[in-house]
Amino acid sequence: MLWTLAGILLVLWILGLIFKVAGGIIHILLVIAAIIIVVNFIRGRASGRG
Template identity: 70%
Template structure:
């Protein structure tokens, strides 16, 4: 789920750079997705066993 959201935001961000659509909103959402991704990496899933 998280990877899907990040992928969609990345595609929208690239399209925004090319077509200049979306403005700052896409950049804010991309930064939020990257922050969530980093938090997910740092905390990670605890391996039991």
Template identity: 75%
Template sequence: MLWTIIGILVVLWLLGVIFKVAGGIIHILLVIALIVFVLNFIKGRKSK
């Protein structure tokens, strides 16, 4: 599920960069997705 969300956000970010649409919102969402991914990755390593 997390990978799907990250993939969608990356595609939206690329479209935003290419067509200059909603640039600020897409960048904020991409940063949030990156933070969630890193936290999930760190928590996954600690639990093993």
């Protein structure tokens, strides 16, 4: 589910860059998507240990 949410946010960010919509909000979406990807990656590695 986190990957889906991150993917949607990334697509919205790319569309915002193409169509110049919502200025700063689009960049906030990118930051949120990046944080979700990093957290998901860390959780995946942490659960893989032991």
